[in-house]
Amino acid sequence: HSHATRSEQNTSVRGYVGVTDGDWYRFLADRPDVSAAEVNFWRPGGGRGFHALAEGEPFFFKTHAPHNRVVGGGFYSGFAALRMSEAWQMFGLANGVASLNEMRTRIARYRREPIAPSEDPEIGCVFVRDVTFFPDGMAYDPPPGFALNIVQGKSYDMADVRVSRYFGDLLQLVLGKAIEIDFSQPWHKAGPVFGDPRLAPYRLGQQSFQAVVLEAYHGHCAITQTKIRPVLQAAHIRPVTEGGEHRIDNGLLLRSDVHTMFDRGYLAIDDNYRLLVSPRLRGEFGNGERFYAKAGEVIELPDRKIDRPQREFLQWHIDTVFKAS
Structure with missing residues (x-):
């Protein structure tokens, strides 16, 4: 690759x-x-x-x-x-x-x-x-x-x-x-x-988005490194409902619970691909220590630079979802 x-x-x-x-x-x-x-x-x-x-x-x-x-x-x-x-x-x-x-x-x-x-x-x-x-x-x-x-x-x-x-x-x-x-x-x-x-060159179909993101991340959750296929999901950084597209640089492979946390603004990725963890996780649920321990670490990334999350989409997620929530 x-x-x-x-x-x-x-x-x-x-x-x-x-x-x-x-x-x-x-x-x-x-x-x-x-x-x-x-x-x-x-x-x-x-x-x-x-x-x-x-x-x-x-x-x-x-x-x-x-x-x-x-x-x-x-x-x-x-x-x-x-x-x-x-x-x-x-x-x-x-x-x-x-x-x-x-x-x-x-x-x-x-x-x-x-x-x-x-x-x-x-x-x-x-x-x-x-x-x-x-x-x-x-x-x-x-x-x-x-x-x-x-x-x-x-x-x-x-x-x-x-x-x-x-x-x-x-x-x-x-x-x-x-x-x-x-x-x-x-x-x-x-x-x-x-x-x-x-x-439009990078647009994928809905199903190939799932498959191509799975392939690019070598079947590992970008944040937890889990590799159990049935619980892995291709997450959109900027959702389709918010003007995002099915394209590989708008995708992250995440374990299903991590996907939910990302979508709800408890987790984000900065433009250096480091994990951000919201204080809300501790404040609302009194836990999340596994994620706080990983805060600031660089996530797993695809081999090809062109496949990696686009910084513009990551910034949209921080501004619109992570900070807003």
Whole structure:
């Protein structure tokens, strides 16, 4: 995770064409109410990360040969390695299967080995939001240079003159409208881009927010270091109801009781990532010594700087929630 993000290395926009299982695609294309928000483009082999795109860049789906057509697309919003049961619990039908049992069967088919009833294998989960599948007559040929033997997918510099018109057409299909986009400019400035919220680079779907924050904090509560998965929650620093967004730098992984205390202003994080503890905790409840003992300590942080809590959001929480309460 210590590598520079793709957007820090390049200045233009990249697009990725992922090879999809026909059953996955048809299941989701038949259920636009499930697929429109966010899908899990899972990989049976587990978690090795996904570094071909930066968050917010376009991700397109291409079927296997002989069909071999680009059938839809959306915007990459993050990667996490999840247990099969966790992926089902978080994404349900948006995994492109009707049940956890069917998911198990599908993973076993790709791994070419049976999965024991007690086994809960780890899968690599690539999250794609704001997904559109094209009407049958609108599927596209693969982009130039996409060899039939490519198993997972291929990324492209969309500013390359050989492919820019092709990807421009695809993106207009995904967005459902004509839009002038300069592929030579990075999309990774903060805030919405081009006035279309789907092109806001760091916005996640609700479910991928949970999964990506879990991954970034290595499954540990940022304040207590607890690593018991069922009690860990992705907390918003600035809640969605108060104008916050589902984005990783607006998230903290917290144990459920710590999450409640943070939301109610008993705890906060300063802009040096140190824990602040309100005197109200002692005054109202006569305890909280475990937290006072940690006051001033730096919390656990994601490896990538770009994933760490944004200071603007932390300051909003101190001013609006911590001090006000």
